[in-house]
Amino acid sequence: MKIDLRSDTVTKPSQGMLEAMMLAEVGDDVFREDATVLQLEKKLADMFGKDSALFFPSGTMANQTAVKLHTNPGEQVICDKYAHIYNYESGGVAFNSGVSCKLVDGNKGMFTAQQVIEAINPSDYWYAKTSLVEIENTTNKGGGACWDFEEILKIKKVCDEHELGFHLDGARLWNALVAKNEAPKDYGAIFDTISVCLSKGLGCPIGSVLIGDAHTMGQAMRIRKIFGGNMRQVGYLAAAGLYALDNHIERLVEDHKKAKEIGEALEKLSVIKIIEPIETNIVIFELNNDVDEATFKQRLANKDIHIIGMGGGKLRMVTHLDYTDAMHDKLVQVLKNSNFTSN
Template sequence: MPIDLRSDTVTLPTQKMRDAMRDAEVGDDVYGEDPTIQQLERLAAEMVGKEAALFVTSGTQGNQVAVLSHTQRGDEIILEENSHIFYYETAGISTIAGVQARTIKGVNGQMPVPDIVAAIREDDVHCPRTALICLENTHADSGGRILPLHYMEEVYQVSRKHDIPVHLDGARLCNAAIGLGVDLKEITTYTDSVQFCLSKGLSAPMGSILAGSKELIERARKWRKMLGGGTRQAGIVGAAGIVALEEMIDRLKDDHRHAKKLAEGLARIAGIDIDANGVESNIMMFSVAGLGMGAGEFIKRLNKLDVLANRLGPYRIRFVTHRGITSEDIDRTIEVVKQIAGSNHSS
């Protein structure tokens, strides 16, 4: 089997999840009659310290529903320039929600707070209303960097001063909590809404949670229906989500440890440019420019040696660790990259 480092989205459900899915008590969730989904939503809301939660089919749907629920058409929202909502969600915020993006260049996923303040619109007939500030934790495109609690709090205080809600794209919220060594609530206390995935590192086959106030979630439920996210016997997949929340968070420490080991191994290979100290969760980015080859050629050589990865630019490679990756896989990957680097320097 190839060593698949493309993404933690490739994780497969555990046997306990499969058993729970088979035996799940279900009903029509659009009628509000699926007991397993109700249990999942109560559990999720409690874990992140919010009044209510909503099961959605994906993180992208959860973020889109959140933007729709917080804003009106013609509003403007503030996001980091490489955030998932802006960069990887097929222009949904403009096409569906009808809002304008005000992007800010971040450092390790953090938009400088003075830049956020400067981006907030004054009450002017020529300008859109600043309706939402969006954060992402962990920040995928910066290599899974974690937003510190003091930063979350500082942004939240700005949002209170200007009466603007904060939405957190917490697709890998649990990774952030494990990396910080804190409870989920310590992060989400600085948000008005949060979306987090049950899949990815938590290994459920599908689904995300959107959590916030009861009023917000009632609006979100209607938007979810409009987007085609109203499902019937959804408890079949919701059952796996319950297992994910109850049993799969602590094991993320293994993924972080493997990522750090891999990053440190890559840092010792001539021609690989990686900030191993900056690897804070289960994602790493590195450049192969020093090998004298492009990312596409590097990926081809990896594939021939049974290692899968994604390229994110002309020379940029991403590795992501997850439950399917063992310590032996990490050792093998380091040896494979050494082999590629060595053969390239000798050619």
């Protein structure tokens, strides 16, 4: 039994999802004639209380489009030092939009309104013009942490006062909504743009959606085209998204419960230095200095359990739709009964 905890992106479509995909009504989406894509976009726009939404092949392209929408070359984006757009999008913000990032030294990938105020450059022409604030909820490198909604409201106020765009990388917003019992419309009312992923916790093979007002999303169409993201009969993929929105959101509580139990099992190991608090489906931990990361990973791999490093000594396990109860029982037993010290 292979146990793959490297990411929640490793899932394969379920039978129900495959059937929904095969039955999808499709058309050429470049001509905006794919009924299923249009249905998915409308469903998400309505869910978030926004005018419009656009289907993207990846979260990276949706985020990069958002950065492009809100900035001009030479300007600056405020984001956390752990931000996906800064760390894991191949320097795309510089390549695609010609902008730099002002990194905030936040806590688990999250920061305060006061830190935003301090990060805004003076309007003096020596400085890069600050034009966008970007946050991630949940935070990936921050261990699936969920933002305090009150702090988001305060940041929004700062954005309004300084005429800054506000983008949410909501690749795993579904997890935050479920964990904190929040409503998508609350987020829609605050952010200029929101990207959500269907291919992570929701179990789709592909797909992200960018959500915003009509004018902004009209421009997003052009940028998606420039980035090569126009697709044709992708209703087959949008159908997976519709299926996931109806069937795979509430069940995220199961992933969160299993992640907490993994954390409890890890806590008992003498080789563990730190485990980030577990709020959703991501477990991030560090090993004691005398324990080799590669050895730890290999000992698990020998039992067909696969985890991933995040750099800087951080290791990650992510629970997901295809991580079954039987796999969970096995992992907890392995953690209980194995010796992970290097000698």
